[in-house]
Amino acid sequence: AELAELEARVSVCRACDRLVEWREEVAHSKRASFADQPYWGRPIPGWGAAEPRIVIAGLAPAANGGNRTGRVFTGDRSGDWLFAALHRVGLANQPTSTHAGDGLMLHATRMIAAVRCAPPANKPTPVERDTCAPWFRRELELVLPTTRVIICLGKFGYDALLTALGSAVPKPRPKFGHGVEVPVGQVTVLGCFHPSQQNTFTGKLTEPMLDAILRRARELANV
Ligand code: SF4
Secondary structure, eight states: OOOHHHHHHHHHHHOOOOHHHHHHHHHOOOOOOTTTTTOOOSSOEEEEEESSSEEEEOOOOOOOTOOOOOOOTOHHHHHHHHHHHHHHHHBBBHHHHHTSSSOOOOEEEEEEEOOOSSGGGGGGOOHHHHHHHHHHHHHHHHHTTTTOOOEEEEEHHHHHHHHGGGGSOOOSOOOOOOTEEEEETTTTEEEOOOOHHHHHTSSSSOOOHHHHHHHHHHHHOOO
């Protein structure tokens, strides 16, 4: 119930002028290939299991991805990569994520973005990141009792997460890397390269590399 209340409250947040303008402009103008689809165009709450063992944290939703479907990390090329991998390792019921009514479900896993609104060029400013941090911290607080692993997609998501976890993070803070494991209380934070086209096209992130992280998460979370 508390998660549902948080979702309802965050979905009407208008604290960041630049992001409110951008999310609504993109939702209004729409990409041509999605012209026949509704756009969410609002802040994206976390989604997936209410009592997750695994949390996947990233920086922010994509303008024509999460900002369209209302579910973070779905509906764009990065989402295609991620959900194909989640399906391969048994954490999602299907390998694709196209729109909000596609029947996609996660197993023991919840997705959360550190910044809830799609930013221009996929880059929130430090002020926007900090403005959104209380929403992120509150959601983490609600799911931490059951969570054993948090996978961070990319360095920005990793930094935002370790900041949100606060004083329990070991000092000095371990540097981000693919496969880095940071124990924070009962949770292991796992670093993973972001499945952006920049990383997947260049081979910096391969399917076996992504699958290995997800399998490690399952092992650590015992799911
Ligand atoms: Fe609100 Fe976060 Fe969206 Fe800013 S990014 S408007 S704080 S939900």
